[in-house]
Amino acid sequence: MRAYSRPPGALTARVAVRAWGWLALLMLALAGPRVASSQPDEALSAVLLRLEQVLVSGQPDEYLALASPSADRDAAQKFAAANIVAGTTHAAVRERERTPIPAASEQAAGVRLIIDVLTEQGDRGTVSTWRLDLEPAPAANGAKTPEIARPPQDASTAPAPETPVDAWRIRDQDRLSRVEGLYRLRLDRSRQYLAKGLRIHAEDLTLSVHDGVAHMAATESGATALVIVGRGEMEFSPAPAAEKGQVELFAGRETLRTRFERAFVRVNPSDLRNRLTPHRFRPAGGLDTSALAKAQEFFDSQIDISFSLDLSDLSRDTWSLVPSIGDFLVDVDTERFDTLTYTRSQGDPEDISLFDRGRRKNIAVYASATRLARQGRSYDHAARLDYDVYRYDVDVSISPDRAWIEGRTGIDLRVRSYALSALTLRLAETLVVRSVVADGFGRLLTLRVRGQNSFIVNFPAPVPRGEWVTLQIFYSGRLPPQTLDREAIVLGPPPEIMPQELDGPLFEPEPRSLYSNRSYWYPQSTVSEFARARLRLSVPTGLGVVASGVLAPGGATTTPDPSGGEARHTYVFEATQPLRYLSVLVSRFADVTTRVVAKTGRRDRDAPPARSGVYYDAVSLDIVANPRQVGRARALGDRAAEILGFYQSLLRDAPYPRLTLAAVDDVLPGGHSPAYLGIVNQPTLPTVLSWRNDPVNFDNFPDFFLAHELAHQYWGQAVGWQNYHEQWISEGFAQFFALVYAEHSRDRRTWIRILQQMRRSVLQRPDQGPIWLGYRLGHLESDSRVFRAIVYNKSALMLHMLRQWLGDEVFFRALRRFYDEARFRRVGTEDVRRVFEAESDSQLERFFERWVYDDQIPRIRMTWRVASQETAGANATRLEHSVGNPPRDSGQAPTQSTDGVQRVVRVRIEQVGETFDLPLTVRLQYTSGEREHVLLRLEKPITNVQLRLKGDLRDVHVDPDDISLVEVVSR
Ligand SMILES: [Zn+2]
Structure with missing residues (x-):
C-alpha cells in the first residue's frame, strides 16, 4: 500500500532545519496543550470513552448509535465508514478544545469539541483531528447540568460507562486532518542473521562488516530498520574538496576511517536492496544472546531519535515513520568518534551529511553528485519553500521578569507548491502552540518537530497553488532572551580576571531582553524570506521597547492587565519595507536624540537608473540608551549620522526610513543589527579580555565596529543571502x-x-x-x-x-x-x-x-633585474587606475637617470601554486630614497613586466604595505 509506505509529504519537513546547522532528523510531537483547557466533564468524557470503544469495535454502525436524532444520518454514515475500520486493536481519544454552541432557532445549545484520535491496527497507527458538535440527548434535554467530575480515564482501564453517555449525542462531525503510516517498530528478536561480509553503501560511505549478526524491524512492506552488531569498518570520503578539508580537521585525514561495533540503519523497505550487498541474509545457526542484547540496546537508544513521532498523551509508545524512497540514515557506534550519523535526505538541497551526535556538530554537509549536476552549486532555500509569507502580524505580551511570551501571530501566506497539505513553521521549542486556526479551515492539527524549534500544520485537504491562507497561531511559554549573537565576541578561555581587579566603574548592567533571529519568538517561515510586518508588543510599565519597524505615532498606550496585575504598556510598530526577521529589545530606555540624516554631498558620476520599489533619500535616526549610557549615546549618534550619510551617498538609498540605535550596558563589546534597528553594547570593562585578539577588533579605529553594524541595514538586511x-x-x-x-x-x-x-x-x-x-x-x-x-x-x-x-x-x-x-x-x-x-x-x-x-592563498616568487632598454615580451598590464588614497610617492622622481640612458626594470612574478587573478602592488625603491608604487595585474602563471626607471634603482618590493592576500615564497 503506497499510502503507508511513505510518510505524508508534509512530514518530510527537513529542508530548512539543517541549514541552521543541526541535523534534520524527524522527530515530531503533537503540539498543543497536553491537558484540555476546559474542566473535565463526566458526561462529555463518557461520550469520548464510548467513541474509543466504537473505534475498537470496527463497526461503523455503532457510531450511528452515538448520533443525535437531528443529525444528518447519511453524513454520519459516510464519516463512520471512512474512519471506523475493522481490525482496530486500540484507540485513544483526547479532547483538545471545547467551545459552547449557542442555541439557534431550531437547535438546542450544544458544545463543539476538537479531539485528537489515535487508532491502532496492530503496530500500525493513524492519528487524526476531528471536530464533533454535540447536543443534549432528547431524554436528558434540559435535565443535564454537567458536573465537574474526575478527569477522563484511559479507555482500556475505565469501566464501561453507564448513564452519562446518553446525556450528549453527536449532531455533526468532521475530520480536520490525518497522518497515516505510523509504526510501532519492534526488533524481531527471534530471527538473527549472519552479517559477515555484509556491506552497506551510500554515496561516499561504505560500512564493511567483517563479522557479526543483524536483527531487523519491519513493516508489512519489509524491513525498515536494521541493527548490526559485530566487527566492522566505516569509511567516509566526501567528494567535494571543501568537505575533505573539514573531514581532515575532524579526523586528521581526508578520509574518515574507523572501526565500529554497532550500526543502526533506517531505510525505506523497497530501498534495502540498493543499500546492502549481498541483499539476502542467511539466518544464523543459533541465537547469540549477547549480540541480541547489544542490538536491542542500540535499537532502543536510536529508534526515537529519527523519523519518530511523539504522540504526547495519546500514546506513550514510540511511533515511527518510514523513510521516503531515497532517504537513508545510519547511526554508527564507532571506536574513535562515538556515534556518527550519516544521512541522505531528498528534501535537502545538500542531501548528504555526516553528523557527530555527541558534540552536535556537522562534519560534512553537501549535495550528492546527481543533485549537484541538477541544481548546480548555487541554490536558494526559499525557492524550495511550499509557500511565501507576505506579512506577519505579531501581537504578544512579553514579561521579561519571567522570560514569558504569550500571544498570537497572524501569517498571510500564499501557496507555492502544487498542492499544500501541510507546512512547517519555525517556533522556539519551549513555546507551546495552543492552537492554529486558518480562515475557511477552522482549527488545524499541529505536530511538533522535537528538538528543532519547528512545528507542522496539517490541512484537512490540500490547498492549491496560488491560494492565500491566513493562519492565526496562539502560543505561550518561557523563552530566555538571546545574546547579541550576530557580532558577539566569544571569549576564548573564561577570563581569569575578577571584576574587582579591573579598573573603571563597575555596575550591574541594565537588564534587557532581546528576541531576534535566533529566538524563534514568533511563528515564522523556515527560511528568512522577505515579508512585511506589524508588531503589537506589550510589556510591564516602566520598560521600553525598540523593535523592527516604525513606532506608531503617539508612542505607547497604557492598558490595565486583564488578570488584575499591573498595567502594561503597548507599543505598535509597522514595517512597511520588507525585512528578513523581526526583532524586539525590551529594557529601560531614555530617548537621547532624533535627527534626519540625508546623504553626504558626494557627487554621483553617473545618473541614477530608473528603479522600482520604495527608496528613501534620508533616514530618521533615533538614539535611545540605557539610562547610564545617555551621555555617551549623544556622541554615538553623531558618529552614526556621519556613517549613515556616507553609506547613503555610496548607494543612493536608505532601505529603511527609520533607524533606532540603542546604546546598551554590557561588560563586553558587541552588537546586533536587524532591519530598522541597531543595538550597540557600550562596554563597561576595559577591553583587556581576549577580545583584543579578535580578528574584527581594530584598536586603531574603534568606530569600525559601529560602521560594520550600520552597514548591515544594507548588507544582510535589505540584501539577503540565499543559504x-x-x-x-x-x-x-x-x-x-x-x-x-x-x-x-x-x-x-x-x-x-x-x-x-x-x-x-x-x-x-x-x-x-x-x-x-x-x-x-x-x-x-x-x-x-x-x-x-x-x-x-x-x-x-x-x-x-x-x-x-x-x-x-x-x-x-x-x-x-x-x-x-x-x-x-x-x-x-x-x-x-x-x-x-x-x-x-x-x-x-x-x-x-x-x-x-577555494581556500588557497596565492604563492608568488618575484625576481627583477635592471636593463638598459626595453624589449618585447612583457605580458602584464599595469593597472593605471588609482584606488582610494594612493600612496604618496616620496618626492619628485626624476624623469631620467643621471647618465641619460633610459633604463627599465624587468620584474618577473611567478605564481607557484594555483593561478589567481590578483592585483599586486610593487614598490620601486630608488637610491635617492624616492619610492614609486605600481599596481600590477597578475592573471598568468608567470608575469613579466618592464617598468621605466626614473632613477637608480636600489630594490623592488612586492606588496610593500603587507596588505595583499599573498604568500611571497622568496625574492
Ligand atoms: Zn556583521
Whole structure:
C-alpha cells in the first residue's frame, strides 16, 4: 500500500532545519496543550470513552448509535465508514478544545469539541483531528447540568460507562486532518542473521562488516530498520574538496576511517536492496544472546531519535515513520568518534551529511553528485519553500521578569507548491502552540518537530497553488532572551580576571531582553524570506521597547492587565519595507536624540537608473540608551549620522526610513543589527579580555565596529543571502563598507593598518576552508574567530582586490547596480559575479572561484633585474587606475637617470601554486630614497613586466604595505 509506505509529504519537513546547522532528523510531537483547557466533564468524557470503544469495535454502525436524532444520518454514515475500520486493536481519544454552541432557532445549545484520535491496527497507527458538535440527548434535554467530575480515564482501564453517555449525542462531525503510516517498530528478536561480509553503501560511505549478526524491524512492506552488531569498518570520503578539508580537521585525514561495533540503519523497505550487498541474509545457526542484547540496546537508544513521532498523551509508545524512497540514515557506534550519523535526505538541497551526535556538530554537509549536476552549486532555500509569507502580524505580551511570551501571530501566506497539505513553521521549542486556526479551515492539527524549534500544520485537504491562507497561531511559554549573537565576541578561555581587579566603574548592567533571529519568538517561515510586518508588543510599565519597524505615532498606550496585575504598556510598530526577521529589545530606555540624516554631498558620476520599489533619500535616526549610557549615546549618534550619510551617498538609498540605535550596558563589546534597528553594547570593562585578539577588533579605529553594524541595514538586511554559504554577502560587504568608511574618514596609515590586520587574521588560519563554508568555518573546533577571519575579513579583502582589479569607477557603479538588483531579494555569489562582469565587461569566473569557493592563498616568487632598454615580451598590464588614497610617492622622481640612458626594470612574478587573478602592488625603491608604487595585474602563471626607471634603482618590493592576500615564497 503506497499510502503507508511513505510518510505524508508534509512530514518530510527537513529542508530548512539543517541549514541552521543541526541535523534534520524527524522527530515530531503533537503540539498543543497536553491537558484540555476546559474542566473535565463526566458526561462529555463518557461520550469520548464510548467513541474509543466504537473505534475498537470496527463497526461503523455503532457510531450511528452515538448520533443525535437531528443529525444528518447519511453524513454520519459516510464519516463512520471512512474512519471506523475493522481490525482496530486500540484507540485513544483526547479532547483538545471545547467551545459552547449557542442555541439557534431550531437547535438546542450544544458544545463543539476538537479531539485528537489515535487508532491502532496492530503496530500500525493513524492519528487524526476531528471536530464533533454535540447536543443534549432528547431524554436528558434540559435535565443535564454537567458536573465537574474526575478527569477522563484511559479507555482500556475505565469501566464501561453507564448513564452519562446518553446525556450528549453527536449532531455533526468532521475530520480536520490525518497522518497515516505510523509504526510501532519492534526488533524481531527471534530471527538473527549472519552479517559477515555484509556491506552497506551510500554515496561516499561504505560500512564493511567483517563479522557479526543483524536483527531487523519491519513493516508489512519489509524491513525498515536494521541493527548490526559485530566487527566492522566505516569509511567516509566526501567528494567535494571543501568537505575533505573539514573531514581532515575532524579526523586528521581526508578520509574518515574507523572501526565500529554497532550500526543502526533506517531505510525505506523497497530501498534495502540498493543499500546492502549481498541483499539476502542467511539466518544464523543459533541465537547469540549477547549480540541480541547489544542490538536491542542500540535499537532502543536510536529508534526515537529519527523519523519518530511523539504522540504526547495519546500514546506513550514510540511511533515511527518510514523513510521516503531515497532517504537513508545510519547511526554508527564507532571506536574513535562515538556515534556518527550519516544521512541522505531528498528534501535537502545538500542531501548528504555526516553528523557527530555527541558534540552536535556537522562534519560534512553537501549535495550528492546527481543533485549537484541538477541544481548546480548555487541554490536558494526559499525557492524550495511550499509557500511565501507576505506579512506577519505579531501581537504578544512579553514579561521579561519571567522570560514569558504569550500571544498570537497572524501569517498571510500564499501557496507555492502544487498542492499544500501541510507546512512547517519555525517556533522556539519551549513555546507551546495552543492552537492554529486558518480562515475557511477552522482549527488545524499541529505536530511538533522535537528538538528543532519547528512545528507542522496539517490541512484537512490540500490547498492549491496560488491560494492565500491566513493562519492565526496562539502560543505561550518561557523563552530566555538571546545574546547579541550576530557580532558577539566569544571569549576564548573564561577570563581569569575578577571584576574587582579591573579598573573603571563597575555596575550591574541594565537588564534587557532581546528576541531576534535566533529566538524563534514568533511563528515564522523556515527560511528568512522577505515579508512585511506589524508588531503589537506589550510589556510591564516602566520598560521600553525598540523593535523592527516604525513606532506608531503617539508612542505607547497604557492598558490595565486583564488578570488584575499591573498595567502594561503597548507599543505598535509597522514595517512597511520588507525585512528578513523581526526583532524586539525590551529594557529601560531614555530617548537621547532624533535627527534626519540625508546623504553626504558626494557627487554621483553617473545618473541614477530608473528603479522600482520604495527608496528613501534620508533616514530618521533615533538614539535611545540605557539610562547610564545617555551621555555617551549623544556622541554615538553623531558618529552614526556621519556613517549613515556616507553609506547613503555610496548607494543612493536608505532601505529603511527609520533607524533606532540603542546604546546598551554590557561588560563586553558587541552588537546586533536587524532591519530598522541597531543595538550597540557600550562596554563597561576595559577591553583587556581576549577580545583584543579578535580578528574584527581594530584598536586603531574603534568606530569600525559601529560602521560594520550600520552597514548591515544594507548588507544582510535589505540584501539577503540565499543559504549559509552566502553569508559573506552580509558580513563581507558590511566589513568592506566599514573599510571604505575608514578610508574616507581617516588617514591612509589608519586604513593600511586595518588592511594589514585583516590580512594577518586570514593568513594565521590556513586550511580552515573557503569563504563558501559560511558558519561551518570554525564550527568543528567551536572557534568563531575562524568564521570572522574568513567570512568577514577575507571577504572584505576580496572585495578590496576586486575594486583594485576593476578600478573605482567601474567597481562602485557595479556595486550600486548589484545593490539595486539585490535589494529585498536573497542572492548568492553568482549574482555578485554576474553584475560585476556585466558592468566591467570582463570575465570574473576564476576570480570568484579562487577567492570564494577555494581556500588557497596565492604563492608568488618575484625576481627583477635592471636593463638598459626595453624589449618585447612583457605580458602584464599595469593597472593605471588609482584606488582610494594612493600612496604618496616620496618626492619628485626624476624623469631620467643621471647618465641619460633610459633604463627599465624587468620584474618577473611567478605564481607557484594555483593561478589567481590578483592585483599586486610593487614598490620601486630608488637610491635617492624616492619610492614609486605600481599596481600590477597578475592573471598568468608567470608575469613579466618592464617598468621605466626614473632613477637608480636600489630594490623592488612586492606588496610593500603587507596588505595583499599573498604568500611571497622568496625574492
Ligand atoms: Zn556583521
